[in-house]
Amino acid sequence: MRRILAVFEPFVLALLGTVVLASVLPVRGTAVPLFEAITTAGIVLLFFLHGAKLSREAILDGARNWRLHVTVLATSFVLFPLLGLGLVSLPLPMLDGPMAAGLLFLTLLPSTVQSSIAFTAIARGNVAAAVCSASFSNLIGIFTTPALVALLMTLPGGSAGVSLGSIETIALQLLLPFLLGHALRPWIGGFVSRRKKLVTMVDRGSILLVVYAAFSAAVVEGLWQRVSGETLALLLVLCCALLGLILALTWALGRLFGFRREDAIVLLFCGSKKSLASGVPMAGVLFPAAQVGAVILPLMLFHQIQLIACAVIARRYAQDETAD
Template sequence: MKRLLDRFYLDPYLLLLIGMVVLATVLPAQGVWAGVVDRAADLGIALLFFLHGAKLSREAIVAGAKAWKLHLTVAATTFVLFPVLGLIVQAIPGIEPSLGTGILFLTLLPSTVQSSIAFTAIAGGNVAAAVCSASFSNLAGIFITPLLTALFITGKSQGFSTDPIVSIAVQLLLPFLAGHLLRPWIADFVTRRKAMLGYVDRGSILLVVYTAFGAAVLDGLWQKVTLQELALIAVLSLALLAVVMGAAVAIGKALGFSREDRIVLLFCGSKKSMATGVPLAGVLFPAAQVGAVILPLMFFHQIQLMVCAVLARRFAATTGEAAEQGTAPA
């Protein structure tokens, strides 16, 4: 089974996410049980961001912070280029409004951390800079994504409200800061229990996905979304990724970045974080709307992993061939 998944670059975690969607479709949480699951999901999100804060290494950030030009370019790709493309896609006639909102929200999210660093390492890029760029993007996303969401999505339909800001501060930012401040005392524990805490990380997201889709199903999600629209989401996700990756390559060359730094820009600038996006959607949108909002993110998540896996291996092969010939790859 593992060989089959590796062959097609399928993320096993995505299969679990799909399982949660199926479970929520067949057996959505209702009544008293819905309240219990919602509270558990809130606690899971708080724990998730606490662990994110505890894992954020100041030493790694300092080590890579010298490449400020690269980090600003990655941030501009993540929080400027992507949102502009999202607004263009949302304006395309015929897209179901809630899915258009989901695609736009996807483009407002920060980059991933673990997979961006992993693919950069496989491809032979600047790992220290990747750690810095990905960590900064994720940290900035806690502030920037809610602001962009209020500007482009919720602010237009609901008017500006301080409620999401308070929710973000209490449910996400405070646990994150608590985890980071406690890092000197719990860093060893977090490192030793990395595998176990990874299950807590992913389990929290699975729980949020279940509650989000359960509420959306009860609100008639699958009566509103057609198979053609799901196919359209997949096509648009692939198109978004292709445009951003093409732009990242062109910008990296235009700015004179080294090959190692261009790899960082490619992998950190083109990725979007499900680990951050799902909890943020749960805080920023009404419960019945969250399922439709994160649907494009689930598609994009798998597509970005498949494409980046192929590209990282090709970069690695190119590096190996150049090393054998005694030349440096361009």
Template sequence: MLDRLKSAFDPYILALLSTVAFASVLPARGMGANLFDHAADAAIVMLFFLHGAKLSREAIVAGAGHWRLHVATMGTTFALFPLLGLGLAALPGLPALVASGMLFLTLLPSTVQSSIAFTSIARGNVAAAVCSASFSNLAGIFITPLLASLLMGGAGASMSGSSIEKIVLQLLLPFALGHGLRPVIGGFVSRHKAMIGYVDRGSILLVVYTAFSAAVVEGLWTHLPLWELGLIAGLSIVLLAVVLAATWGLGAMLGFERADRIVLLFCGSKKSLASGVPIAGVLFPAAQVGVVILPLMLFHQIQLMACAVIARGLAQDEK
């Protein structure tokens, strides 16, 4: 069990935590903040361009026939999760900043890479996982901002004309362009996965630094004591446990085969850091982004550790 937990720990979370620490000590200010804002916008464009370029049409077609499975995954991602988020946000005595961050977390699409990887480890239906996770990410470009505007308007999320323009120009258009160019650049992307991964993750680190810099300048750590971080971690564990149990049970109730239940378990229970950070940057004022994505960062690591252990356990059951 200890070895499983060690292998589940994502070294990237150390880079994220280091970025937050650096922004806390040396936040970007003045002209530097403006430069980082522009750089973060460019990073978001690059991030979604790469998301589009990595999306395989062949894998989607191969897994698209499992429509009941995909509907179930979308239902847990964009219906069950938000309902649980509303329940958490309504808990009496829950600090407003924690409530906002937890609710935003529940509105995000599923991960792609880790959902597929865990499905493969657990010997699930990999083609269907590629389809479910990819469609969730694509739909999230539209659904997450809409849900955030409807459910979090009072917390600062906005679907004004300028935010819609940002969504189109920074998220949708780069994604569509990257996917449209896949026949041309798909080979390059496949051959240089490691380099693309560094660009992908580096873009997120830049956006995180910019977001936390603005939040620190606005007094983030004076408004968010350490005990609230512990509260966020505890709520994240409970949230993940509830959704894992619900997705596994729902798969059985719908009569899915074991391989498809595994897809629903992993694709329906996780939230995307890669999509969540830039979407938050588009929807929320700069000073709020750092606070809003804190629960997402904690949930991200918790989900990786838990799902790695579960995936290996399911694989052992099949032997």
């Protein structure tokens, strides 16, 4: 557990520091277009590198364990959204439109990649299958998440969550860089694989840029005047309840479908996680700038809770395996 916390603690602190900085010194006026351009460049580079990292061999190998991967995808894009719809239908007056939208939005996102694989490895699970499942989830999520937003979410004012302009932005900022990076993998794949620290810096740096821009816009529009301590506490409770439910359901599905222990661990971790790396850039594309800060707040809370909970669970699995 200490190894996991040591890996993620600096980034968690950086996220919190970014929110504080945006609250004290938000981007305003003429600096906004410049910062938006820098943020867009970071997102494009992020998805380009993700495309370059995904090998075709992983896709082919993963297709062989299709029952596991279909179950992970169904958990991420069917079961999770159903739970999200149930949460936002609760009569909770403290949650306004953007905050409730954020709760639902986080349930529509793909799984994480790095942490899902890391926790699977610690728990002595099927690491190769975890790589495939997490990669498939992120690849499919580029198409599926915007489609689910359009189907299940309506923004204040009655407009659909995905407009023609949003689709164009997704294609240009997310899908096209991803496909280009994957097409260039035979030439740059080795370079990217050898520069893991650089990729991590781009990954996390892009997230911090988007978080800063999102919270800057939200602070300018009065986010912290609308979000009370009671609302934050309620969000925390709902995120904990959501994670507890999905962990119990993925564990139960692993037993119901008769998966081997190693594959059940993959379902538990890949099926219960939601990607901050994908969610923050997508929120910046799919929602109005003034709403993004409130929309991603539930996702940021859920992200920290899932890391802590899954670290404890992975360590417990590892101890049980050693005892056997």
